[in-house]
Amino acid sequence: MEIQKNVSLRDKNWFQTGGCAKHFCQPETQTDFNQALEHAKESSLSVTLLGEGANALINDDGVDGLVIKPTITSISQAQAENLVTVGAGTSIQACIDWCLNHNLTGLEEFSGIPGTIGGALYINVHYFKFFISQFLSLAQVINKHTGETKTVDRSWFQFDYDQSILQKKEWFLLYATFELTKANDIETAYALGRRDEIIRQRNSRYPTSHTCGSFFRNFHTHELASTTERTGSKKLPFAGYYLDKLGIKGELSHGGATVSHQHANMIVTKDNANSSDVIALARKMQELVFDNFGLILQAECQFLGFEAYPLYQQTQPETQIKPGLAKFAPDTPPSIEP
Numbered sequence: 001m002e003i004q005k006n007v008s009l010r011d012k013n014w015f016q017t018g019g020c021a022k023h024f025c026q027p028e029t030q031t032d033f034n035q036a037l038e039h040a041k042e043s044s045l046s047v048t049l050l051g052e053g054a055n056a057l058i059n060d061d062g063v064d065g066l067v068i069k070p071t072i073t074s075i076s077q078a079q080a081e082n083l084v085t086v087g088a089g090t091s092i093q094a095c096i097d098w099c100l101n102h103n104l105t106g107l108e109e110f111s112g113i114p115g116t117i118g119g120a121l122y123i124n125v126h127y128f129k130f131f132i133s134q135f136l137s138l139a140q141v142i143n144k145h146t147g148e149t150k151t152v153d154r155s156w157f158q159f160d161y162d163q164s165i166l167q168k169k170e171w172f173l174l175y176a177t178f179e180l181t182k183a184n185d186i187e188t189a190y191a192l193g194r195r196d197e198i199i200r201q202r203n204s205r206y207p208t209s210h211t212c213g214s215f216f217r218n219f220h221t222h223e224l225a226s227t228t229e230r231t232g233s234k235k236l237p238f239a240g241y242y243l244d245k246l247g248i249k250g251e252l253s254h255g256g257a258t259v260s261h262q263h264a265n266m267i268v269t270k271d272n273a274n275s276s277d278v279i280a281l282a283r284k285m286q287e288l289v290f291d292n293f294g295l296i297l298q299a300e301c302q303f304l305g306f307e308a309y310p311l312y313q314q315t316q317p318e319t320q321i322k323p324g325l326a327k328f329a330p331d332t333p334p335s336i337e338p
Ligand SMILES: Cc1cc2nc3c(=O)[nH]c(=O)nc-3n(C[C@H](O)[C@H](O)[C@H](O)COP(=O)(O)OP(=O)(O)OC[C@H]3O[C@@H](n4cnc5c(N)ncnc54)[C@H](O)[C@@H]3O)c2cc1C
Pocket: 014, 048, 049, 050, 051, 052, 053, 054, 055, 056, 070, 088, 113, 114, 115, 116, 117, 118, 119, 120, 121, 122, 123, 124, 125, 126, 127, 166, 171, 172, 173, 174, 206, 207, 208, 209, 211, 212, 213, 214, 302
């Protein structure tokens, strides 16, 4: 497997922004993945994983070290016919389509969500009441430092809304095994219809390129509790609700980044945009929500190649899994106080 140098990542993420990977490789097998980690260790390179870049913002200065973009795309059915094992680099939609072609239903709820299975388990992809973790049975993961691989079950991941242990960046996903429902032809036809209907609805409601989907995550209960105490009014958890109330859809922008006219929690970029435009716009959105509602939005989007979290930070209990980013250390102090 070739390890390339100075590879542009601009065409490898949905915002179409950002700089180059100093070192870059695309392991197709577990052996390749091991080799990549060995190379990183021997050359003292930091390691960053990249899927389809559908939930990632890449630093304009690029990403130091080795960027690994797994292209392990095998899909196989176990003897227990409702178990399907999928490589981490498989696209979510390819996995759904394969399962439906084999009369296995469940995952069609995530139809139309871009990204790989690796990226999906990292954030615990969700759509309305469904989380991908609900369908996970087992997984094979690889250790960043030692190259050790192990098989783990769902509980190992410590899944929650927008959370998994993969965010500690000690272990990477190689394969996921999903437990699905074996369906008859009529049930499968219904699931196929549901897949098409979900995609049709998504395409009419959300931007379909130059975005990472929802930029900010919803609030956790403990975050709302302190604000409710401070302001005396009960708060809803939905980031999009507050952004929508500001009337910024299609209006608020910075450089080549604009709040989508379709969805107030989605940022879209123009062809010549930089990641710094996205960050400046996201900070404006945080400031507006704080000024109007007393809440500090936190990113669902993952920042790759940044030494520090580039947005306003919310103080979090130490026990919570952090997204693997350094603490916020702004050049200029934020205009909002937590
Ligand atoms: C138009 C649009 C709509 C969207 N709608 C939804 C939605 O409805 N629901 C939802 O939940 N999300 C949604 N998203 C977000 C995105 O689709 C998901 O987060 C998806 O899982 C990202 O996968 P990815 O492979 O592109 O990950 P990337 O963006 O490439 O990476 C995201 C994170 O995962 C890590 N990662 C990637 N692969 C691995 C691996 N093998 N092991 C360990 N870590 C890994 C990366 O290091 C990074 O930190 C949407 C995005 C877009 C662009």
